[in-house]
Every structure is written in structure tokens, then in C-alpha cells.
Amino acid sequence: MTANYSILIVDDEDDYREMFSLILKEKGYHAYKAACVKDAKEIIKNNKVDMVITDLIMKNETGMELLHWVKNYNTEIGIIMVTAYGTVETAVQAIQDGAYNYFIKSNDPSTLLLDIERFLQLKELKIENSLLKNQNKEISMLESDNVNMKNIIDICNKVAKSNLSVLILGESGVGKEVIARYIHEKSERNSSPFIPVNCQEYSEGVLESELFGHEKGAFTGAIKQKIGKFEEASHGTLFLDEIADISLNTQVKLLRILEDKTITRVGGNKKINIDVRLISATNQNIHEYIKNGILREDFLYRVNGIIINVPPLRERPEDIEKFITFFIKKFEIELKKKIEYIDEKTMEFLKNYHYPGNIRELKNIIERLMVLAEGNIICFNDTKNYIQYTEKSILNFNNSLKDARSQFEVEFIKSKIQKCEGNLSKAAIMLNISKRQLNNKILEYNLRDWINSLKRG
Structure with missing residues (x-):
């Protein structure tokens, strides 16, 4: 379980950063290190961080500043405040402000590891409960305009x-x-x-x-x-x-x-x-x-x-934005990654894409975008890169909706078969359909000669 979690160590003293990092890595955790609050914020913005272990007193700044920022940025991130005996009272105040616990530097590190494990187990339980609730919420997807x-x-x-x-x-x-x-x-x-x-x-x-x-x-x-x-x-x-x-x-x-x-x-x-x-x-x-x-x-x-x-989803465009929001929330839980912003161009693109794979395709697109997004923002350039057919291609269809869909399917299927060098079993897996369904499409669109020439070529 530990390999799935990342912990950020924030301390202005090199020795403590290295010591905590070694202890965590030995237990299988992924460890990030920051020497100041500014660096810590950048790491949190650009990476999946589950816990922050921060020194309470650093040069010209305090861990309390970071605590308040983190709790405003992502409440799912746990914080353990590291302190000396003389500042225990402030550490207790940190717990009242949202920290999970505090650790006294001179204490046995095993107590710190125990606190980390407890917090992550609690987080895991919350995720499981959220997933169970999410299964029931999928029925709420039927609430339609x-x-x-x-x-x-x-x-x-x-x-x-x-x-x-x-x-x-x-x-x-x-x-x-x-x-x-x-x-x-x-x-x-x-x-x-x-x-x-x-x-x-x-x-x-x-x-x-x-x-x-x-x-x-x-x-x-x-x-x-x-x-x-x-x-x-x-x-x-x-x-x-x-x-x-x-x-x-x-x-x-x-x-x-x-x-x-x-x-x-x-x-x-x-x-x-x-x-x-x-x-x-x-x-x-x-x-x-x-x-x-x-x-x-x-x-x-x-x-x-x-x-x-x-x-099909293309016949209910008024529901697309709601599905986008639903799947983002779903994958925030599963991927443990917070999406703070989707730019307007991306949202417009997603709302106008015609989804030959329907809701399942929209779900896969959102998951892919969230996995590949840098930090906590989904940008239009990412969307163009990871959706196989661009907005320009869709807008160039001049025929009826049925013809446009058929044209899209032909090109989409051909691109996958070509990528798999004519291997239909692999192409079917990439298309998320059975080989039998793929063969039916090949027959429907008269692609057999094209496939044979592809294999010969």
C-alpha cells in the first residue's frame, strides 16, 4: 500500500529533510523534499501529495502558513507538524487548525510512521466508502435535462x-x-x-x-x-x-x-x-x-x-457538461488528484465533440486527461493531443449526422488497425469492442481489401 502514497517533507535543515526522506523511503513511501514554504506549494501544485510533514519553525516563515494554505488548497492532504518541546503549545493549535497530529523531533521516528500509517488507512477507508457511494451515484447520472x-x-x-x-x-x-x-x-x-x-x-x-x-x-x-x-x-x-x-x-x-x-x-x-x-x-x-x-x-x-x-450521447448534448463534472469528481477520488480548473476552450471542445463511444468514451477521455494533466489544470492542448479526432475534423463533416458518424467510425477503426499493423485482436482491444464486433464493422464498411493490402504492404 505504501508505494501508492507520496509524502512531502518541508524543513529548512538539510539533515532533517534527508533523515525523514530515508526513513519514509525505507518504508516504501515516495518522498518529496522542500526547504521552504514556496517550494512546498509548487510541489503540491504539480504532484500528487497525500501527506505533508512540515517543520513548525523555519527561517522567516512557519509551518502554520503552509498548513493554512494546504487546507484551503486541498482538504484531503494530511499534515503532521514537526516541533521541538518549546513549541508544543503552538503544535496543539495547529491540530485545532486542521493538522492531523504533531511530532516532537527528539522522539522515536516509529511514532511518526505510526501516525502516517493511521492517517493513510483512514484515507483509504474514506476512498472505499466514496467509491461505494459513487456506485450508487452512477444511477444519479440518469437525472437528465x-x-x-x-x-x-x-x-x-x-x-x-x-x-x-x-x-x-x-x-x-x-x-x-x-x-x-x-x-x-x-x-x-x-x-x-x-x-x-x-x-x-x-x-x-x-x-x-x-x-x-x-x-x-x-x-x-x-x-x-x-x-x-x-x-x-x-x-x-x-x-x-x-x-x-x-x-x-x-x-x-x-x-x-x-x-x-x-x-x-x-x-x-x-x-x-x-x-x-x-x-x-x-x-x-x-x-x-x-x-x-x-x-x-x-x-x-x-x-x-x-x-x-x-x-446516444450526441442526441442529449444538454447533459454533457453534467457528465464531465460527474466523472471529474469520480476520478478525483480514484486517482487521488484534485482538478482545480478546466479552461473554457477545453470545456467547449468536450461539449461539442460527438462521442461515437458515448458516455463510456467521455468517461475514458476524462480519466485520460486527468492522468496526463500537468498539476491540477486541464488545458485545451492536452485535450487535442489525447482525443483521436480533432475539433477541426468534426467541423469539416458536411454530410448528414448519420454519414458523419459512419465516416468517423471508418477513419477511427482504420487508424487503430493501422496502428496494430493489421492485428485485429489487438485493434479490437484498443477499440474496447470484441473481435466479433470489429469483424462486423469491417464487413459493414467493406474494409477487408484495405486490411489485406495493409498486411501485404
Whole structure:
């Protein structure tokens, strides 16, 4: 844990700075050193600092000045005041002003290390609690100023009171799982589990084992009995994401299970009663999938008690600024990095970018910008460097929105494939989609000849 934390030592005496630095580094902490308050402020502005250990009395300045500045700059930074016996009273005043504790120079350094460890453990606990709260706050992302989204939330509130199966449609990254969780939280099943399964991640046999469970010895490697997701979601909600990627054979089994409300574990013969609410999602064109024989029509009718179409982020521009603020706060907690300012040009750029990857892409962009930002400011030049398509490129689209999106996707996909020298598996990872989805895009945009020429060239 210590390697994740950075501590700043502020003391005008070289010997003390070096001594404290060696002690901290020996324990695995990253240590910064400053000889004066001015240098300390610069280090804090330009680096992630978790704690400050500062001398109380220095030449022509005091640690109290630094304490007050730090507490005004970032309340998450802990401060331990280092003092001599004659200034203990002032050190106690420092605690009243926001310092975590004080350390007397002549004392055993192990007491200082103990205080550091206690503060950081407390900080870690606060972060964990904030992350847990943040998971629930993701549902608050559904608070929208967009008319279509408001209608969707109204439908979700009504649907939640029933046991109807729900099919959520929408492009990748629009927040389909967030919608599913919202329905669960608003339902009478909210005290029971919400179990998500990404069907795209598993082969046919593995998916059936995941969903239905298996008995010991059912197949090679089945060394013990496994409870499936249907059983895990008992009295709660089972969320099947990317449902269009389920094989026809498994669709038949699921159809029978949903009608009979019983499952049989793989390798077993005992019927187990189930009580789950099913919510499914896909980013595919379900009517095309039925037409092409990829999706069974009777299976679709069984899972689409009600269909919810989630609009892409580009169709709800009034919500973008709120998402930016949300993700900055989220990553301030996770990255332990405070963002004080985003310049107007950056904000304007982010609000006008058309996000082919939707909310997920916006989330990734904000995280990337925060990781790479110098100090506590996000600047426009950073944004231009880390977003693949520039504002100029977007403004140059003269066609319809659909054509512009297709043109963007083609160029974006080609750039990733080219960067991976034609390796589609690597390109799919970079694009954050499955290889199957990438192949579908290659087929849709007739890129096969281009890829072959790329490999030959």
C-alpha cells in the first residue's frame, strides 16, 4: 500500500529533510523534499501529495502558513507538524487548525510512521466508502435535462413496479447497465442481488455453465459444484448484456427456462425453481439479427416484455457538461488528484465533440486527461493531443449526422488497425469492442481489401 502514497517533507535543515526522506523511503513511501514554504506549494501544485510533514519553525516563515494554505488548497492532504518541546503549545493549535497530529523531533521516528500509517488507512477507508457511494451515484447520472431521457426514466419507474422482462437497446457505451440497475433499485427486488452477465465474454459451453451452474464432474475441470447466475440472482434481477451474442442453442435453453421458471445445472438432472426478474440489453439491430437467423424470434418475444431505447450521447448534448463534472469528481477520488480548473476552450471542445463511444468514451477521455494533466489544470492542448479526432475534423463533416458518424467510425477503426499493423485482436482491444464486433464493422464498411493490402504492404 505504501508505494501508492507520496509524502512531502518541508524543513529548512538539510539533515532533517534527508533523515525523514530515508526513513519514509525505507518504508516504501515516495518522498518529496522542500526547504521552504514556496517550494512546498509548487510541489503540491504539480504532484500528487497525500501527506505533508512540515517543520513548525523555519527561517522567516512557519509551518502554520503552509498548513493554512494546504487546507484551503486541498482538504484531503494530511499534515503532521514537526516541533521541538518549546513549541508544543503552538503544535496543539495547529491540530485545532486542521493538522492531523504533531511530532516532537527528539522522539522515536516509529511514532511518526505510526501516525502516517493511521492517517493513510483512514484515507483509504474514506476512498472505499466514496467509491461505494459513487456506485450508487452512477444511477444519479440518469437525472437528465433531455426530454427523451426524462421519458425513459418515467417508463423505468413504471416498469420497476412490475415483473415484466425488459430489453434495453442502444449503442455501446450509452449506459444500458445503469438503466438496468436503476430499474432494479426502484423495484421490490432491490433487497436481493443484481447480477450482471456479459454474454459476449463467454463461449457457448462456458456461458451455460455461468448461467445455469454445473455439477461436480460435469466436464473436464469441473472439480466442484458451481452455482449459476440464475441461482445467484434468486429473488433479484439477472441482467444479460449483449444478449444478441448468445448462440441459437443456448437461446432455446433460455427460452425453456424462462417459460418453466426452472433450471437444471450442467451435468445434473434435478430441476431447480428460480425467481428472477430478467433484464437484457444489446447494441445490435435485433430485427436484422432475426432476419439473418442469428436471433430467434420466439426468444426475442420472451425477453422484450417492454423495450427501452436509450439515445446516444450526441442526441442529449444538454447533459454533457453534467457528465464531465460527474466523472471529474469520480476520478478525483480514484486517482487521488484534485482538478482545480478546466479552461473554457477545453470545456467547449468536450461539449461539442460527438462521442461515437458515448458516455463510456467521455468517461475514458476524462480519466485520460486527468492522468496526463500537468498539476491540477486541464488545458485545451492536452485535450487535442489525447482525443483521436480533432475539433477541426468534426467541423469539416458536411454530410448528414448519420454519414458523419459512419465516416468517423471508418477513419477511427482504420487508424487503430493501422496502428496494430493489421492485428485485429489487438485493434479490437484498443477499440474496447470484441473481435466479433470489429469483424462486423469491417464487413459493414467493406474494409477487408484495405486490411489485406495493409498486411501485404
